[in-house]
Amino acid sequence: MTNPKPQPGIMNIKPYVGGASSIDGVDNVIKLSSNENPFGPSPAAVEAFQRAGHDLHRYPNTDHAALRGAIGGVHNLDPDRIICGVGSDEIINFLCQCYSGPGTEVIYTEHGFSMYKISALAAGAEPIQVPERERMVDVDEILKAVTDKTSLVFVTNPGNPTATMVSQAELARLARSLPDNILLVIDGAYAEFVDGFDGGAELVERFDNVFMTRTFSKLYGLGGLRIGWGYGAQAVIDVLNRVRGPFNLSMAQMAAAQAALEDRDHVAHCLSENTRLRAWLAEALAALGIPSDTSCTNFILARFANAAEAKDCNEFLEKQGIIVRMVGGYGLPNCLRITVGDEASCRRVAHMIGKFKGGAPGSKLMLMDEDRLDEEGK
Numbered sequence: 264m265t266n267p268k269p270q271p272g273i274m275n276i277k278p279y280v281g282g283a284s285s286i287d288g289v290d291n292v293i294k295l296s297s298n299e300n301p302f303g304p305s306p307a308a309v310e311a312f313q314r315a316g317h318d319l320h321r322y323p324n325t326d327h328a329a330l331r332g333a334i335g336g337v338h339n340l341d342p343d344r345i346i347c348g349v350g351s352d353e354i355i356n357f358l359c360q361c362y363s364g365p366g367t368e369v370i371y372t373e374h375g376f377s378m379y380k381i382s383a384l385a386a387g388a389e390p391i392q393v394p395e396r397e398r399m400v401d402v403d404e405i406l407k408a409v410t411d412k413t414s415l416v417f418v419t420n421p422g423n424p425t426a427t428m429v430s431q432a433e434l435a436r437l438a439r440s441l442p443d444n445i446l447l448v449i450d451g452a453y454a455e456f457v458d459g460f461d462g463g464a465e466l467v468e469r470f471d472n473v474f475m476t477r478t479f480s481k482l483y484g485l486g487g488l489r490i491g492w493g494y495g496a497q498a499v500i501d502v503l504n505r506v507r508g509p510f511n512l513s514m515a516q517m518a519a520a521q522a523a524l525e526d527r528d529h530v531a532h533c534l535s536e537n538t539r540l541r542a543w544l545a546e547a548l549a550a551l552g553i554p555s556d557t558s559c560t561n562f563i564l565a566r567f568a569n570a571a572e573a574k575d576c577n578e579f580l581e582k583q584g585i586i587v588r589m590v591g592g593y594g595l596p597n598c599l600r601i602t603v604g605d606e607a608s609c610r611r612v613a614h615m616i617g618k619f620k621g622g623a624p625g626s627k628l629m630l631m632d633e634d635r636l637d638e639e640g641k
């Protein structure tokens with residue numbers, strides 16, 4: 264008797280582990296482990312979501328025209344070359360399903376997002392991990408790894424969990440240097456947090472083999488609803504649309520995403536708070552002897568002396584009801600990734616890390632001028 268056998272590669276997938284959201288025995292946890300927007304989505308998005316509840320018996324439209332039009336309007340992109348998916352995770356899946364498979368290689372970088380490897384394996388492709396340099400994407404290492412089997416290259420910019428950014432010139436060099444038959448995917452999940460950064464859109468316009476993915480899960484605070492999108496050459500979009508389920512997005516998802524996109528005041532508020540509190544938190548940690556690279560995102564990668572200290576601090580914070588993210592699985596065992604929360608959460612996590620470090624009242628952290636926090640945003 265032969266049992267049903269999965270496709271090659273499937274059994275090599277290590278299931279994705281999300282940021283924890285609860286601690287046994289603690290009621291009011293502060294969750295800083297999944298890079299969620301501490302202010303939540305725009306109230307207009309919540310309202311649009313609720314309104315969609317009146318039409319649950321209707322199938323959604325299949326072309327996402329209104330949402331694509333709204334995205335195109337805000338980002339100044341051609342709506343015909345946008346594809347929407349169930350989170351950018353689904354777009355990443357489409358890309359691997361369509362452009363990789365048995366006998367091909369998918370390149371991603373050392374500290375890159377784990378979904379690239381999962382989706383590549385699911386498609387039967389060979390995932391190839393290349394080193395980064397000091398927590399930065401290294402274009403030369405990527406180019407060195409290219410073979411005639413390479414089909415896809417994934418680069419997150421800004422990076423997660425590194426929070427660093429590779430320059431536009433370096434990305435352009437990568438796009439220019441890759442053979443035309445390899446698709447370069449720039450994952451811009453955090454692009455919105457960088458003032459003036461287009462997430463790679465300009466490179467998509469210049470090169471038919473460059474593709475950009477984006478999401479409503481981070482800045483727009485809609486991680487729970489699952490909406491992402493991609494932008495690429497018409498030929499690539501036409502390919503991806505063949506594997507996209509016609510009803511992959513519900514009316515509620517589309518309506519909420521569009522409303523979130525159109526509430527620019529909420530976006531501006533979230534961005535300015537993130538910028539202000541991120542600077543404060545990084546400085547507070549630095550004052551405790553915990554350095555971090557300048558963050559281009561909505562989280563900070565705090566570097567501890569070693570893996571044991573990072574682990575101990577994580578456990579200490581957990582006991583205080585604060586959840587941050589261990590990133591040993593991303594090759595950064597001496598680090599903790601801390602989402603920039605609201606002001607109270609930032610103060611609390613800095614205070615508790617100070618306690619962990621043995622800083623009693625009167626220590627440098629405590630002396631950080633409280634008013635500075637209020638002034639920095641101005």
Ligand SMILES: *Cc1c(COP(=O)(O)O)cnc(C)c1O
Pocket residue numbers: 349350351352353376419422423450452477478479480481486489490491
């Ligand atoms: C959060 C994140 C995404 C977004 O995933 P969604 O499926 O859109 O929620 C994509 N890439 C990276 C690097 C991320 O951190």
